[in-house]
Structure formats: C-alpha cells, structure tokens
Amino acid sequence: MRRRRFVTALAATPAANALLGQQPGRTDEASKLTTISPDAAALAVPRFFSAAQLGALKNLCQILLPSMNGNPGAAEAGAAEFLDFLIGVSPLERQTLYRKGLDTLEADAKRKYSKPFAELSAAEADPLLKPHLAQWTFDPPKDPMKHFLTAIRADVRTATMNSREWASAASSGSRRRRGGGGVGLYWHPVDPTRAL
Amino acid sequence: MAKKIYDVLIVGSGHSGGMAAHTLTEKGVSCLMLNAGPVADFEKDRTTKAAHELPYRGFGKPGEHPHIFQANEFNANTWVNEKEAPYSHDKDAPYNWVRVRLLGGRSLFWARQSFRLSDYEFKAADHDGFGDNWPIGLADLDPFYSRVEAQFKVVGRKEGWKQFPDGNFVSGPAGASADSECVKRLTAAAQKMGYGVSRMRAAMGDGGLASSVNLCLPGAVETGKLDIVPNAVVREIKIDRNTGKAAGVCFVERHSRREMEAYAKVVVLAAGTLESTRLLLNSGICNSSGALGRYLFDQQYGATVVAAMPEAMNGKARPGMIGGGVFIPRFQNLDQSRKLNFLRGYAMPMGTGSSPDAKYFPAYGAELQKLLDTYAGACIQGGIYGEVLPRKENHVRIHKTGRDAWGIPTLHIEARYSENERLMAQHAADTMEEMYKSAGFELLVKSTAVNPPGYSIHELGTARMGDNPKTSVLNRWNQSHDIKNIFVVDGASFVTGGWQNPTMTILALSMRASEYLAEQLKKGEL
Structure with a gap:
C-alpha cells in the first residue's frame, strides 16, 4: 500500500517521464505511416453460428445479393463471416431471430430436397424463401420468419455495400459505380467520460 | 477563492441556452453557462x-x-x-429520448427546418375545444420571430396563409429554383384537393451551420459577460431557505465527480425539455400546480x-422532369364546418427524384436489382409532420431507484399516442396516395x-406556461409561478406544438423571456 502511494506520488512529479519510459516530444511521425485494415490482410474466423447455420447463412447471403453489374456480391464481400461476428455481439433477441431463421431454412431444405440449405441452388431456395417475403412496414413483421428475412435482406446489403471489396469496385473506373462503399463523416469519441 | 455571484446562471447550451446568453449579455447581464x-x-x-x-x-x-433510430x-x-x-419507460410504451450533451447540444445537428407557430396552435383550444390555449399569441411572438429569422438567415416563400405564418425571410434557394414537371403535377394534384403547396423553410445559418455555437455564443463571449463551464452535470437547483428563491445550482464535474456549487441571482433552465423538467423534479420545486412533468407531447x-x-422510370428522366421538393403545410381542420375524424392537423414534406x-x-437477388434499376431516380417520397395532442396522462417522473453515472436520479417516461395520432397518420397516408394517383x-x-413517441426529437411540454398558476408551471414570460427567479426557456414551456419544427419558437421564446428577465433584473424585481 505504501509502495503504491509512493508510485502514485512519483507519477505526479515532472521527473516521472524519465522514470516511466519514453515520452516523445514529436508525435507526427507515426501518423504518417501507411496502415491497412485487418480485412485487407486476414480472414475473419466465424465463431458464433454452428457449422450448419453458417453454411446456410453463406448460401443465403449469396442468393440474396449475388455479384451483379461488376460489383462484388455478398460472398466476395465476406458478408456471412461478418454477420457471424456482428450477430455474435448483438442482443439475444437478434441472435435468436437469426439462429431460428437459419434453423428453419435448414429444416425446410432437408424436408423438401433432402440436403442442407447450403447446397441449394437459387432456384431451389426460391420456394423456401418467397413465402416469407413481406411488404415493408415501419415495425418489423410479427411472423418470425418474415421478420428474419426482412432483417437479413437489409443486413446483407449493408454488410456487402459497406465492405472493403465494394469500395474498391466502386472506385474502379472499369466497373459500374454503385455507391461509394459508405463513405461518411466519422465522429471520434469527444472527451469521453473517464472511469474512476 | 471568493464566492462569485453571477447575474444569471444558464443550464444548457443549445438553441434556447445560447439565445438566452446572447440576449442577456447584449444587455450587460453577467452570465455563467x-x-x-x-x-x-x-x-x-x-x-x-x-x-x-x-x-x-x-x-x-x-x-x-x-x-x-437516427444513430x-x-x-x-x-x-x-x-x-x-x-x-426508463414501461415495456409496452417505448420512448425514444434522443440527447446530445456536446456544447451546443442538438443545435449542432438539427435539420434546420424553420417555421412559426400560428394562432391555430397558440389558440388551439379556442378553435376546437381541446386542451388549453397558450397565454400568448402570434402577435406577442411576431417581433421576436422576425429577429430570430434574421439572425438564423431563414429562407422561405411567402404565402399569406394564416396557418403558415410568413417570416422575415432572407432571399435564398427555397423560393428561387424553377419547378420540375413532377413538382408541377404534384402541385396541381394537391391544389385540386384543396391543399396549398409551398416550399421548405430553412435556416441557412453560416456555412450551413445554424447552431448555438456559431450564431449565439460567439457574440455572447465577445461581450466579456459570459463564462462557459463544460462537463458540469447539474444535480439540483439550490434554494435559499431565507428568501425561498433560487441561489444557484449544485453540479458534478463530469470526469472527477467533484461536487460543486455555482451562484447567481437568477437561474435559467435551457437543458432541453426533459432535462430541465428532471432538474426541477429532482430539486422538488416549481410544482404547486401539479402540472410539472405532465402534458408531454412531441410530433x-x-x-x-x-x-x-x-x-x-428506367433511366428516362430528362433535365427538368423530376427533382426538387414541395411542402404542404397543415390544411386539415382549419374550417370547423368541415371536421375530420381527428383533431388538429399535419404537414406533408415531399421530395422528388x-x-x-x-x-x-x-x-x-437479380429481381430486386431490376426493380431498383427500374425506379432509380424516379421516386416521390412523402411523409408527415403531425401534431400530437398534449394530454395530462403523458408524463415524466423521477424513478424511485434509477441513478445516472453521477448519482443523479433518472427519469421514467410514460407516453403513449392515442387514436387521434393514429387516425391522423391514416388520413395523411390516404391523402398522399390520392394525390400521387391524381398526379399519375x-x-x-x-x-x-x-413512430414511437420521441422519435421526432421534438419532445415538448412538461413545464407548460399559462396565466393560471393552478394549472401551469410557468407564466407567459417563461418564469416560474412559484419561484420568480427561475425561468425555463426551452421546449418544456410549450402548451401545444403543432406540426412545426419547434426550434424557431424556442429561440423566439428564449429571446423574449431573456429581455423580460433583463428588465426585471434592472428594476430589482428578481
């Protein structure tokens, strides 16, 4: 305790910088170095959905938003892998909506085609998906499958159109532009409250 | 340090607080914000x-x-x-309380739509018998609206409609550009249905920013009469037991949680409708009427x-065919001989192209993409700005156990929309559908x-003004009936809100109340 008090008092003295390590006067050098995002160098590791759910999710994402007009589709954008992360850190209600929705599609695929949803073609998936499409309303549909399909249609578009791959395609002169990959004015945390 | 007593202590720095500081310091009043x-x-x-x-x-x-939902x-x-x-709110009654605590508050981010209330709102009870009138009318606020509109550089097209009072507009884009063919057809369809079509009215401000931080506070600071303390979370208003008047406030420094007190002859609350009311409720004052916290409404x-x-459609739009917007102010229930199945009214903003x-x-998949391609650049989107009735049962109260990060008791909000709001929304949607179809x-x-209450970010009421101290919290000068040196100059003072974005009215009320306050101070009445 006495030692802790001593260290605290020491840190408050002007000489502390010399004792506590390097405190560079110039900080502009590091900011000039070019860095890349983790997605540009590595692959995300899915951790939330089961193997069957993830398989169904990957195929569903690709069916909902395939590559079109020179733009990457959900598969190229890693939308399913990103959603695995996003839903994994979402409130339980959202997690349940996705898990139950994917489980239902998997069960429907096995019942109708005797194979997992992950192996269905778009034409085979249509009869399983179209009955669950709902006209847009301000509040989400009460039917869980309609709610799920409404949510994932929007989420897949956002995950794809806000991806690094989409931004690269949008900025490429040889490809048809469809949005700028979600460029915006980002607000940093402004003097956030310090925990005591 | 010697005890410093300011003339006026202002809690909050948004449009209402900024205007109070601007007006008061201009008159030589020393202020702490x-x-x-x-x-x-x-x-x-x-x-x-x-x-x-x-x-x-x-x-x-x-x-x-x-x-x-805007995040x-x-x-x-x-x-x-x-x-x-x-x-907090009841599980079956969600309320979206959208707040910004940066200096300047929500004035940093508002949509800048700038309207005056009309006497259809100020004197609403006279018109349809529901609720109460404001103790003031458009004529009382007109000179203040004019000054605010000049300060905020409001553009708009004059129409001469009683329910859509014209302002002291500067020239600008709102009335300048030519109508597209789409807008002309929409206008003709609306007029056929008895609706007038105008343009959006908006504050241009300076460089696209019409905020307290660029239009109110710099001038106030320049006078040397304003001190601003950020990161000061106000806990309660301090009352002098000898005089029964406000002596200042107790606040908590946001980072360190240090408890502090600041002193002034007058306290002006401008923390945003519900924060100002929360402060009064937590202080246990200004509620002899029982109306404090009640009559919460929005739009x-x-x-x-x-x-x-x-x-x-299909990319066939040519220049001049589509683009631009129209604004249809309230045209419902103006004529009492043609009553609808709901009270009050709504406006319809529409964008084209x-x-x-x-x-x-x-x-x-491909089917969706085809639809998106077909309708790209060809859409007309309309919405509603609808009045919500001020009802006593919609209220806020202090939560029995809830505390914020600074140990200050939190609010419980209980607000529900009624059949009137639902019928109004249905009528608006039916009207727009008819208009669109008529336009081809x-x-x-x-x-x-x-939407859930609060979504419009226009929460109003809960410390309403009135001439009767038994039914209202503030008098016609935004001054507490109970404690004369407390003023509330934000949206809490509203009696009705109409469909209009409340910012211009908040600014005008704050300016008017501040001038009155300065006069009273000078006379030694406070």
Missing part, C-alpha cells in the same frame, strides 16, 4: 472514413443506442450514452408514402404506422 458535456472540435473530432474502416462496417456497436456508426459518439445517462413522423413517376430504398421491395404516379409503398 453550465453544460453537461464537452466542447467538440469540428476539425479534430471528425474524419472522413469509409464504412469498412469502422469496427462494425457502419452498423454501429449492436445495442449501443437502442432508442436512437449510425459514423455519428454514434455524438449521442448521449444511455449507460451513463439512463432513463409524429411515421406515415410514409412512396410513388414513382412513370415517365422518369430519389431512388427507392431496397427495403421497399419484397424481393432479392405509381404507388410503391404506403405505411400508416406511427
């Missing part, structure tokens, strides 16, 4: 980024802002963190109707849903 949050630096605190550079690809951290990952750090500053923005102009949101089509447009989406 306390703001709960920090000062934002528009250069340092903002960066242009691509969504894929953000941790959640633009989705935002899940669950971070459950009540703020996204780009602006997430500007809103009040609900974990630090929580509030409904839910109903949406989207259509497409057939001639502009947009592309549809993918969510509007129950489709996916193809209907794509029609939603009659009402």
Whole structure:
C-alpha cells in the first residue's frame, strides 16, 4: 500500500517521464505511416453460428445479393463471416431471430430436397424463401420468419455495400459505380467520460 | 477563492441556452453557462472514413443506442450514452429520448427546418375545444420571430396563409429554383384537393451551420459577460431557505465527480425539455400546480408514402422532369364546418427524384436489382409532420431507484399516442396516395404506422406556461409561478406544438423571456 502511494506520488512529479519510459516530444511521425485494415490482410474466423447455420447463412447471403453489374456480391464481400461476428455481439433477441431463421431454412431444405440449405441452388431456395417475403412496414413483421428475412435482406446489403471489396469496385473506373462503399463523416469519441 | 455571484446562471447550451446568453449579455447581464458535456472540435473530432474502416462496417456497436433510430456508426459518439445517462419507460410504451450533451447540444445537428407557430396552435383550444390555449399569441411572438429569422438567415416563400405564418425571410434557394414537371403535377394534384403547396423553410445559418455555437455564443463571449463551464452535470437547483428563491445550482464535474456549487441571482433552465423538467423534479420545486412533468407531447413522423413517376422510370428522366421538393403545410381542420375524424392537423414534406430504398421491395437477388434499376431516380417520397395532442396522462417522473453515472436520479417516461395520432397518420397516408394517383404516379409503398413517441426529437411540454398558476408551471414570460427567479426557456414551456419544427419558437421564446428577465433584473424585481 505504501509502495503504491509512493508510485502514485512519483507519477505526479515532472521527473516521472524519465522514470516511466519514453515520452516523445514529436508525435507526427507515426501518423504518417501507411496502415491497412485487418480485412485487407486476414480472414475473419466465424465463431458464433454452428457449422450448419453458417453454411446456410453463406448460401443465403449469396442468393440474396449475388455479384451483379461488376460489383462484388455478398460472398466476395465476406458478408456471412461478418454477420457471424456482428450477430455474435448483438442482443439475444437478434441472435435468436437469426439462429431460428437459419434453423428453419435448414429444416425446410432437408424436408423438401433432402440436403442442407447450403447446397441449394437459387432456384431451389426460391420456394423456401418467397413465402416469407413481406411488404415493408415501419415495425418489423410479427411472423418470425418474415421478420428474419426482412432483417437479413437489409443486413446483407449493408454488410456487402459497406465492405472493403465494394469500395474498391466502386472506385474502379472499369466497373459500374454503385455507391461509394459508405463513405461518411466519422465522429471520434469527444472527451469521453473517464472511469474512476 | 471568493464566492462569485453571477447575474444569471444558464443550464444548457443549445438553441434556447445560447439565445438566452446572447440576449442577456447584449444587455450587460453577467452570465455563467453550465453544460453537461464537452466542447467538440469540428476539425479534430471528425474524419472522413469509409464504412469498412469502422469496427462494425457502419452498423454501429449492436445495442449501443437502442432508442436512437437516427444513430449510425459514423455519428454514434455524438449521442448521449444511455449507460451513463439512463432513463426508463414501461415495456409496452417505448420512448425514444434522443440527447446530445456536446456544447451546443442538438443545435449542432438539427435539420434546420424553420417555421412559426400560428394562432391555430397558440389558440388551439379556442378553435376546437381541446386542451388549453397558450397565454400568448402570434402577435406577442411576431417581433421576436422576425429577429430570430434574421439572425438564423431563414429562407422561405411567402404565402399569406394564416396557418403558415410568413417570416422575415432572407432571399435564398427555397423560393428561387424553377419547378420540375413532377413538382408541377404534384402541385396541381394537391391544389385540386384543396391543399396549398409551398416550399421548405430553412435556416441557412453560416456555412450551413445554424447552431448555438456559431450564431449565439460567439457574440455572447465577445461581450466579456459570459463564462462557459463544460462537463458540469447539474444535480439540483439550490434554494435559499431565507428568501425561498433560487441561489444557484449544485453540479458534478463530469470526469472527477467533484461536487460543486455555482451562484447567481437568477437561474435559467435551457437543458432541453426533459432535462430541465428532471432538474426541477429532482430539486422538488416549481410544482404547486401539479402540472410539472405532465402534458408531454412531441410530433409524429411515421406515415410514409412512396410513388414513382412513370415517365422518369428506367433511366428516362430528362433535365427538368423530376427533382426538387414541395411542402404542404397543415390544411386539415382549419374550417370547423368541415371536421375530420381527428383533431388538429399535419404537414406533408415531399421530395422528388430519389431512388427507392431496397427495403421497399419484397424481393432479392437479380429481381430486386431490376426493380431498383427500374425506379432509380424516379421516386416521390412523402411523409408527415403531425401534431400530437398534449394530454395530462403523458408524463415524466423521477424513478424511485434509477441513478445516472453521477448519482443523479433518472427519469421514467410514460407516453403513449392515442387514436387521434393514429387516425391522423391514416388520413395523411390516404391523402398522399390520392394525390400521387391524381398526379399519375405509381404507388410503391404506403405505411400508416406511427413512430414511437420521441422519435421526432421534438419532445415538448412538461413545464407548460399559462396565466393560471393552478394549472401551469410557468407564466407567459417563461418564469416560474412559484419561484420568480427561475425561468425555463426551452421546449418544456410549450402548451401545444403543432406540426412545426419547434426550434424557431424556442429561440423566439428564449429571446423574449431573456429581455423580460433583463428588465426585471434592472428594476430589482428578481
């Protein structure tokens, strides 16, 4: 305790910088170095959905938003892998909506085609998906499958159109532009409250 | 340090607080402004980024802002963190309380739509028998509106309609550009139905910013009469037991949690409707009427109707065919001989030439893309700005156990929309559908849903003004009936709100109250 008090008092003295390590006067050098995002160098590791759910999710994402007009589709954008992360850190209600929705599609695929949803073609998936499409309303549909399909249609578009791959395609002169990959004015945390 | 006593202590720095500081300091009154949050630096605190550079690809951290539908990952750090500053509502009655605590508050981010209330709102009870009138009318506020409109550089087109009072407009884009063919057809269809069509009225401000931080506070600081303390979370108003008057406030320094007191001859609350009322409730004052916290209302923005102009579909739009907006102010229930099945009224803002949101089509894959291509740039999107009735049962109260990060008791909000709001939304959607069809447009989406209360970010009432101290909290000068040296100059003072964005009225009321306050101070009445 006495030692802790001593260290605290020491840190408050002007000489502390010399004792506590390097405190560079110039900080502009590091900011000039070019860095890349983790997605540009590595692959995300899915951790939330089961193997069957993830398989169904990957195929569903690709069916909902395939590559079109020179733009990457959900598969190229890693939308399913990103959603695995996003839903994994979402409130339980959202997690349940996705898990139950994917489980239902998997069960429907096995019942109708005797194979997992992950192996269905778009034409085979249509009869399983179209009955669950709902006209847009301000509040989400009460039917869980309609709610799920409404949510994932929007989420897949956002995950794809806000991806690094989409931004690269949008900025490429040889490809048809469809949005700028979600460029915006980002607000940093402004003097956030310090925990005591 | 010697005890410093200011003439006026202002809690809050948004439009209402900024205008109070501007008006008071101009008259030589010394002011202290306390703001709960920090000062934002528009250069340092903002960066242009691509969504894929953000941790959640633009989705935002899940669950971070459950009540703020306007939040996204780009602006997430500007809103009040609900974990630090929580509030509660009944599970079956959600309320979206959207707050900003940066210096300047919500004036940093508002949509700048600038309208006056009319006597259809000020004297609403005379007109339809519901609720109460304001103790003031348009004539009382007219000179203040004019000065505010000049200060905020409001543009608009004069119409001469009683329910849509003209302002002291500066020349600008709102009345300048030529109508597109689409707008002309929409206008003709509206006029055939008995609706007048105008243009949006908006504050141009300076460089597109019409905020307290650039239009009110700099001038006040320049006088040398204003001190601003950021990061001061006000706990309660301190009452002098000998005089029964306010002596200042107790506040908590946001980072250190140090408890402090500041002193003034007069306290002006401008913390935003519900924060000002929360402060009065937590102080246990200004409620001899029992009206404090009651008559909470806002405006409904839910109903949406989207259509497409057939001639502009499939990329066939040519210059002058589509684009621009129209604004249809309230035309309902103006003539009492033609009563509808709801009270009051709504306005309809409409934009043309947009592309549809993918969510509007129950489709996916190539089929969806084809639809998006077909309707790209050909859409007309209309919405509602609808009046919400001020009802006593919609209220806020202090939660029995809830505390924020600074140990200050939190609010419980209990507000529900009624059948009147639902019928109004239905009427608006039906009207827009009829208008679109009459103009020869193809209907794509029609939603009659009402949004959760609070969604419009126009919460009003809870410390309403009135001439009768038994039924109102404030008098006609935004001054407490109970404690004469307390003023509330934000939206809490509203008696009705109409459909109009309340900012111009808040600014005008704050200016008017502040001039009165300065006079009273001079006379030694406070």
